[in-house]
Amino acid sequence: MNRLVHRDRALKSLTEHFPKDCLLLQKEDLIPYSFDATAIFQRLPLAVVFPRHVEDILWLLQWSKSNHISIIPRGSGTSLCGGAVPAENSIVLSMAKWTKILEIDPANLTLLVEPGVTTQAIQQEAEKYSLFYPPDPGSYKISTIGGNIGHNSGGIRGLKYGVTRNYVMGMEVVIPRGQVLWLGNKCMKDSAGYSLKDLFIGSEGTLGIVTKILLRLLPKPKARRLIVASFRSLEKASEASSAIIASALIPSAMEFLDQKTIHCIEEYSAAGFPKESEAVLLIESDGHPEAVQEEIIQISNIIKKYEPIEIKIAEDPTQQEKLWSARKVAFSALARKAPTVLLEDITVPRNVLAQMIRQIQKISQENGVEIAVYAHMGDGNLHPVFLANEKDSQLMTKINKAMKEVFLYAIELNGTITGEHGVGLAKKEFLPFQYSKESLELLKEIKNVLDPDHLLNPGKIFD
Amino acid sequence: MNRLVHRDRALKSLTEHFPKDCLLLQKEDLIPYSFDATAIFQRLPLAVVFPRHVEDILWLLQWSKSNHISIIPRGSGTSLCGGAVPAENSIVLSMAKWTKILEIDPANLTLLVEPGVTTQAIQQEAEKYSLFYPPDPGSYKISTIGGNIGHNSGGIRGLKYGVTRNYVMGMEVVIPRGQVLWLGNKCMKDSAGYSLKDLFIGSEGTLGIVTKILLRLLPKPKARRLIVASFRSLEKASEASSAIIASALIPSAMEFLDQKTIHCIEEYSAAGFPKESEAVLLIESDGHPEAVQEEIIQISNIIKKYEPIEIKIAEDPTQQEKLWSARKVAFSALARKAPTVLLEDITVPRNVLAQMIRQIQKISQENGVEIAVYAHMGDGNLHPVFLANEKDSQLMTKINKAMKEVFLYAIELNGTITGEHGVGLAKKEFLPFQYSKESLELLKEIKNVLDPDHLLNPGKIFD
Numbered sequence: 022m023n024r025l026v027h028r029d030r031a032l033k034s035l036t037e038h039f040p041k042d043c044l045l046l047q048k049e050d051l052i053p054y055s056f057d058a059t060a061i062f063q064r065l066p067l068a069v070v071f072p073r074h075v076e077d078i079l080w081l082l083q084w085s086k087s088n089h090i091s092i093i094p095r096g097s098g099t100s101l102c103g104g105a106v107p108a109e110n111s112i113v114l115s116m117a118k119w120t121k122i123l124e125i126d127p128a129n130l131t132l133l134v135e136p137g138v139t140t141q142a143i144q145q146e147a148e149k150y151s152l153f154y155p156p157d158p159g160s161y162k163i164s165t166i167g168g169n170i171g172h173n174s175g176g177i178r179g180l181k182y183g184v185t186r187n188y189v190m191g192m193e194v195v196i197p198r199g200q201v202l203w204l205g206n207k208c209m210k211d212s213a214g215y216s217l218k219d220l221f222i223g224s225e226g227t228l229g230i231v232t233k234i235l236l237r238l239l240p241k242p243k244a245r246r247l248i249v250a251s252f253r254s255l256e257k258a259s260e261a262s263s264a265i266i267a268s269a270l271i272p273s274a275m276e277f278l279d280q281k282t283i284h285c286i287e288e289y290s291a292a293g294f295p296k297e298s299e300a301v302l303l304i305e306s307d308g309h310p311e312a313v314q315e316e317i318i319q320i321s322n323i324i325k326k327y328e329p330i331e332i333k334i335a336e337d338p339t340q341q342e343k344l345w346s347a348r349k350v351a352f353s354a355l356a357r358k359a360p361t362v363l364l365e366d367i368t369v370p371r372n373v374l375a376q377m378i379r380q381i382q383k384i385s386q387e388n389g390v391e392i393a394v395y396a397h398m399g400d401g402n403l404h405p406v407f408l409a410n411e412k413d414s415q416l417m418t419k420i421n422k423a424m425k426e427v428f429l430y431a432i433e434l435n436g437t438i439t440g441e442h443g444v445g446l447a448k449k450e451f452l453p454f455q456y457s458k459e460s461l462e463l464l465k466e467i468k469n470v471l472d473p474d475h476l477l478n479p480g481k482i483f484d
Numbered sequence: 485m486n487r488l489v490h491r492d493r494a495l496k497s498l499t500e501h502f503p504k505d506c507l508l509l510q511k512e513d514l515i516p517y518s519f520d521a522t523a524i525f526q527r528l529p530l531a532v533v534f535p536r537h538v539e540d541i542l543w544l545l546q547w548s549k550s551n552h553i554s555i556i557p558r559g560s561g562t563s564l565c566g567g568a569v570p571a572e573n574s575i576v577l578s579m580a581k582w583t584k585i586l587e588i589d590p591a592n593l594t595l596l597v598e599p600g601v602t603t604q605a606i607q608q609e610a611e612k613y614s615l616f617y618p619p620d621p622g623s624y625k626i627s628t629i630g631g632n633i634g635h636n637s638g639g640i641r642g643l644k645y646g647v648t649r650n651y652v653m654g655m656e657v658v659i660p661r662g663q664v665l666w667l668g669n670k671c672m673k674d675s676a677g678y679s680l681k682d683l684f685i686g687s688e689g690t691l692g693i694v695t696k697i698l699l700r701l702l703p704k705p706k707a708r709r710l711i712v713a714s715f716r717s718l719e720k721a722s723e724a725s726s727a728i729i730a731s732a733l734i735p736s737a738m739e740f741l742d743q744k745t746i747h748c749i750e751e752y753s754a755a756g757f758p759k760e761s762e763a764v765l766l767i768e769s770d771g772h773p774e775a776v777q778e779e780i781i782q783i784s785n786i787i788k789k790y791e792p793i794e795i796k797i798a799e800d801p802t803q804q805e806k807l808w809s810a811r812k813v814a815f816s817a818l819a820r821k822a823p824t825v826l827l828e829d830i831t832v833p834r835n836v837l838a839q840m841i842r843q844i845q846k847i848s849q850e851n852g853v854e855i856a857v858y859a860h861m862g863d864g865n866l867h868p869v870f871l872a873n874e875k876d877s878q879l880m881t882k883i884n885k886a887m888k889e890v891f892l893y894a895i896e897l898n899g900t901i902t903g904e905h906g907v908g909l910a911k912k913e914f915l916p917f918q919y920s921k922e923s924l925e926l927l928k929e930i931k932n933v934l935d936p937d938h939l940l941n942p943g944k945i946f947d
Contacts, residue, residue: 128730128835151732173675184673186682187650200922207833209863210647210903212636212686213911213918214927214945219649219682223675240732267591269614269703309775370670372591400672440673448676455676459663464677466933470926482677 028067028110031088035068035112038080045069054113057098057105058160060361061411062446066093066107071115078195078230081114085476086197093478094226096137096165101364102445104172104225108479114230116167122146123233129207131190132236136167140174143236152238155182158441159352167231173223175441177274180399181307182239184441186222191235194221196228197472205235220467225443226478228471242307245273246317247335249344250324251298255279255382258300259375261327262398265304265320266371272320273307275399276348279378282355282393282406289354292347295330302398303348351395352406359391359408365424367431368440371401380430381405388423390416402440429454444482452483491530491573494551498531498575501543508532517576520561520568521623523824524874525909529556529570534578541658541693544577548939549660556941557689559600559628564827565908567635567688571942577693579630585609586696592670594653595699599630603637606699615701618645621904622815630694636686638904640737643862644770645702647904649685654698657684659691660935668698683930688906689941691934705770708736709780710798712807713787714761718742718845721763722838724790725861728767728783729834735783736770738862739811742841745818745856745869752817755810758793765861766811814858815869822854822871828887830894831903834864843893844868851886853879865903892917907945915946 035044045051046068056063067090072078085092091111098105107113119135122142126132127150134143140154140161147154157176158164164174170192175184191205204218205211221228252258262275278286278301283294294301302324306316321332335341356362369377378394381403385392391408405427409420428438428451438444438451453461465483468475498507508514509531519526530553535541548555554574561568570576582598585605589595590613597606603617603624610617620639621627627637633655638647654668667681668674684691715721725738741749741764746757757764765787769779780797787795798804819825832840841857844866848855854871868890872883891901891914901907901914916924928946931938 126833126835128726129833130729173679175673175675179673183650186679187646196922202920202923202926204923206898206900208831208865208898208900208903209834210638210642210831210860210865211900212638212902212904212906213900213915214907214924215687215691215930216636216649216682216685217923217926219679222679224678228678240734263591266593271703309772309778311774311778312772315772315774368671368673370589370592371672372589397673402671402673435669435671437669437671437674437676439675440671441675443675444677452676457665459659460665460667460680461677463665463680463933467678467930470929470933 027088028090031084031090032068034084035070039070043071043073054095054098055107057100057103059101059103059106059445059447060363062103062106064107064109066111066113069113069115071118075195075201075232078114078232079199079201082195082197082199082476086474091476091479094230096168097139097163099160099164099168100172100445101366101442102439102447104443104445104481106446116165119232125150126207127152130238131207132238134166134234134236136231136234137165140164140166140169147238148241151241153241154188154236154238156185156188166234170222170231170234171224171226172441172443175397175400175402177276177397179397179402180275181271181273186219188237189218189222189234190237192218192221192231193233194229194231197474197476207235223443225445225481227468227481228477242273244310244313245305245307245341246313247303247305247341247344248317248320249333250302251295251330252300252302253297253328253330255300255378256375257327258302259378261324262302262374263372264323264326266399268319268323270316270319272304272316272399274303274305275397276303277301277396277398278348278351279394281391282351282395285354285358285393286347286351289357290347290350294347298330303344355393355406355408359410361409361411363407363409363420363424365405365407365427366402366439366442367405367427367436368400368402369431369434369436373434374398374401374403377403377431377434377436381427384423384426388419390419390423392423425451446481449481449483490551491553494547494553495531497547498533502533506534506536517558517561518570520563520566522564522566522569522908522910523826525566525569527570527572529574529576532576532578534581538658538664538695541577541695542662542664545658545660545662545939549937554939554942557693559631560602560626562623562627562631563635563908564829564905565902565910567906567908567944569909579628582695588613589670590615593701594670595701597629597697597699599694599697600628603627603629603632610701611704614704616704617651617699617701619648619651629697633685633694633697634687634689635904635906638860638863638865640739640860642860642865643738644734644736649682651700652681652685652697653700655681655684655694656696657692657694660937660939670698686906688908688944690931690944691940705736707773707776708768708770708804709776710766710768710804710807711780711783712796713765714758714793715763715765716760716791716793718763718841719838720790721765722841724787725765725837726835727786727789729862731782731786733779733782735767735779735862737766737768738860739766740764740859740861741811741814742857744854745814745858748817748821748856749810749814752820753810753813757810761793766807818856818869818871822873824872824874826870826872826883826887828868828870828890829865829902829905830868830890830899831863831865832894832897832899836897837861837864837866840866840894840897840899844890847886847889851882853882853886855886864899888914909944912944912946
C-alpha cells in the first residue's frame with residue numbers, strides 16, 4: 022500500500038476513535054505543537070491527540086505500533102532541549118488536560134496528581150496545608166509535573182532541597198507493550214527490587230507515558246530571608262560562594278548573575294544593581310527564624326571578606342520579592358536582546374565554577390558571539406545564554422562552535438551537559454563525549470527493553 | 485567432561501591466577517562465608533576470592549562465564565535477607581579488603597571510597613571535616629558501603645535525611661559483559677540520560693560489582709537532642725508520633741519500642757523504662773541549637789496530650805548517649821531470648837503504623853509465636869523480630885505462616901516487604917504479591933540486559 026494512503030487511513034482511524042475535542046488535524050492547529058521552548062527545532066506532527074483516560078493511551082500505543090507512527094508525549098511544551106519537538110511521521114500525545122489533583126494526604130505528607138498539573142499548582146496546593154514542594158524550575162508557572170519528571174527538573178533550590186527525583190514517591194506509567202504499571206508507594210523507605218521509578222524519572226518520554234504521580238511534600242519553612250551582594254569581579258563572587266559552601270552553610274538558594282545579565286536586567290527593570298558590578302549573588306536562607314537570622318549574618322560576614330560593592334539584606338517579604346524579581350526576569354531581559362536566544366544548561370563541580378565561567382567568557386570572545394551567564398551557583402548549574410539569530414547562518418555556525426566548546430569544557434571539568442533541561446534533540450550529539458561507549462550502549466539496550474519498536478519520542482537522548 | 489573434573493580444573497585455574505592470600509579453598513575457611521546475618525540460610529561456596537584490582541574482577545567474570553560457576557559478591561556479610569548466601573556452584577567474591585578512603589573533597593562536600601569501607605569509617609572520616617554522612621544502618625560498625633548500596637540501606641535517620649540512595653553521587657561498576665563503567669559525577673544536578681546509577685543502587689549485587697563510590701556529605705548539624713517518652717498504650721504512642729509528623733516537625737529520628745522489646749532491654753541493661761510501658765518513643769531533633777530547643781519543646785507538648793507515663797529529655801551528650809544505648813541494644817537483647825532470631829523489615833505509610841503493629845500482635849497471638857517489634861516510626865519502617873528456633877520444625881512452620889501474614893498485611897496497607905534490608909533469598913517468594921506480574925517481568929528483563937548469563941548473585945530478588 023502506498024505510504025500516504027496508509028497514513029491517511031491511520032489518521033482516519035483516529036477520527037473514528039476520538040471525539041472532535043480530543044483531536045487536532047488541521048495545519049493551523051498543529052503549528053503550536055510543531056515546536057517547544059527550544060528556538061531552533063520545528064516539525065509538524067500529523068495530529069495532536071488529547072487522551073481522555075488510560076484506555077485511550079493504551080489504544081494509541083497499539084495504534085502507533087500497527088501504523089508505524091511514533092508518539093511524542095507533551096505537557097506544556099516548555100522543554101529547552103527540543104524534548105517535545107515532533108519526529109518525522111509522529112503524532113503529539115498531549116497530557117495538558119490531565120490537570121486533576123487527586124489526593125492530598127497530610128498525614129503522610131504526600132500529594133497524588135495527574136501529569137498535566139503545573140508545578141505552580143502543586144506548590145499552591147501544598148501551601149494550603151502549610152506544606153512545601155521544593156522543585157522550582159524557571160518555567161514553574163506553566164511547566165507540568167509530567168514534563169518535570171521527564172527531565173528531572175531542578176530550579177533554584179537544588180543546593181538544599183535537590184531536584185524532582187527527590188520528591189517522586191510513585192507513579193503510574195503506561196508502557197509501549199500495552200501495560201499499566203504502578204511503581205513506588207507512600208513508604209519513606211523501599212528496598213524491594215530495582216528502582217524502576219528512578220529509571221522513568223529523567224527518561225524524557227522515551228520509555229513510557231506517566232499518568233499519575235505521587236509526590237512527597239515537606240513542612241513549609243517558617244522563615245526565609247534574602248541577601249543580595251554585588252562584586253567588582255567574577256572571581257570574588259565565585260570565591261565568596263565557594264567559601265559559603267565550605268563553611269558548612271546550606272542556603273536554600275544561591276543565584277549568580279554575570280555582567281551581561283546584570284546590564285540587561287538593569288535596562289529591562291532598573292533593579293538598582295551598581296553599574297560597576299561584574300557579578301551579583303542572590304542568596305536565600307530558609308528554616309527556623311533564629312537559624313535563618315544567624316545564617317544571614319554568617320553569609321554576610323563571609324561576603325564582606327570578598328570586597329563586595331554592596332550588600333543588601335531584604336527587610337521584609339515585599340522587599341525580598343522585589344529583589345528576587347530582578348533574578349526572575351533574567352531570561353526575559355536577555356530574550357529581548359537577540360532574535361533567537363538559546364538557553365543552555367551545564368553543571369560542574371562547585372569548586373570549578375569560576376574556572377568554567379571564565380572559560381565561557383573566553384569562548385565568547387574568541388568566537389565573536391555574545392554569551393551571558395546566570396547560574397544556580399550553589400549547585401554548580403550554569404545557564405549560558407547565547408544571543409543568536411537563527412536567520413543568520415554565519416552567526417549560527419559560530420554559535421554552534423562556541424556551544425560545543427562550552428559543553429566539551431564542562432565535560433573536561435567532570436561536569437554534565439545538562440543539569441536540569443535534559444538531552445532531547447539539542448544535546449544528543451554531545452552525550453557521547455560525556456558517556457562512555459559502553460554506558461551509552463546500555464541506555465539504548467534499556468530503551469529496547471521498554472520500547473522495542475521505538476514508538477515513544479524517537480530520536481531524543483540518542484538516535 | 486565430567487562435571488566434577490570440570491569444576492576442579494576451574495578451581496585450579498583460580499589457584500594459578502590468584503596468590504595464596506587472595507584465595508580460600510579449604511572447607512574450614514569457607515564455612516564463615518557459607519552464611520550471612522540471616523539465620524536460616526547456609527551453603528558452602530566452592531571458593532572465596534579477594535580480588536586485588538579491577539582487572540582481577542574482569543578476569544573472574546570471564547572465568548565465571550567460561551566455567552558456568554556463579555559469583556556471590558560480599559562485603560561484611562551482614563545481609564538480613566540472605567543476600568550474601570552462596571548459590572549452588574558459586575564462589576564468593578569478597579570486597580572486604582577494599583577499604584581505602586580515596587579522596588575527601590570538602591569544597592564539593594564529597595567523599596570517594598572503595599566498597600569495603602565500613603559505614604562507620606565513612607561517618608568518622610566525614611566527622612574529621614565537621615561533615616556528616618547520615619545513613620546509619622543498625623550494622624554500621626561493620627557493614628560496608630558496597631553492601632549498603634546493594635540493599636539501599638537506611639537506618640534511624642530516614643525520616644529527615646533519606647537513605648543510601650540519596651547520598652550516592654557516582655560509582656564505578658564492573659558489569660558481567662566485561663566492562664568498567666563510571667556512572668554519575670560530582671555535580672549536584674544531572675539530567676543527562678537514564679539514571680543507571682539508580683538502577684545499581686538496591687540491585688543486591690545482581691547487576692554488577694561496585695568498585696568505587698562517590699558519596700555526598702552534609703554539614704554536621706550543630707546540635708542534637710533526645711527526648712524519650714513511655715506510654716501506657718501502643719495507640720497513644722502511635723497517635724503521638726502521627727501528631728508530630730502532622731505538625732510539620734521533622735525530627736532526625738523517631739524510634740519505637742514495643743512492650744516485648746522494652747522488657748527484653750530492661751532485662752539486658754536496666755535502661756529504666758517504666759514497667760507498665762506498652763510502648764516507648766525515642767525522638768531526636770538536630771540542627772541549629774535554637775531550632776532544636778524549640779522543636780524539643782513542641783514535641784514534648786504534643787506528647788503530653790497523649791498521656792505519657794514519663795517524658796525524659798536528655799540534658800547533655802552523655803545522658804543522650806546513655807538513653808540512645810537502650811535502643812541500640814534492642815536487637816542484642818532480643819537475640820538472647822531465642823535460639824534463632826529473625827529480624828524482619830516491612831514499611832507502611834505512616835498513617836497506618838498503629839494498625840500494622842496491632843495486626844502483628846494479633847498474628848503473633850493467633851499463631852502462637854512470639855514477635856517483638858521495634859521501628860523507625862518516623863519513616864514507617866517496622867522491624868518485627870520473630871523469636872524462633874530453626875531446629876524446631878513445628879515452630880518454624882508456625883513462624884513462616886505468621887511471617888507471611890505479616891508481609892501480606894503490609895502489602896494490603898500499600899506497604900513494602902522491605903524498607904531497607906532488601907529481598908535476597910528471604911523474601912523473593914513474597915515479591916510477586918507486592919509487584920505486578922508486568923513489573924516483575926521488567927526487573928527480569930533488565931537483569932537479562934546487564935547479566936544475561938546470570939553470573940552474579942543468581943536466585944536473589946527473583947528466580
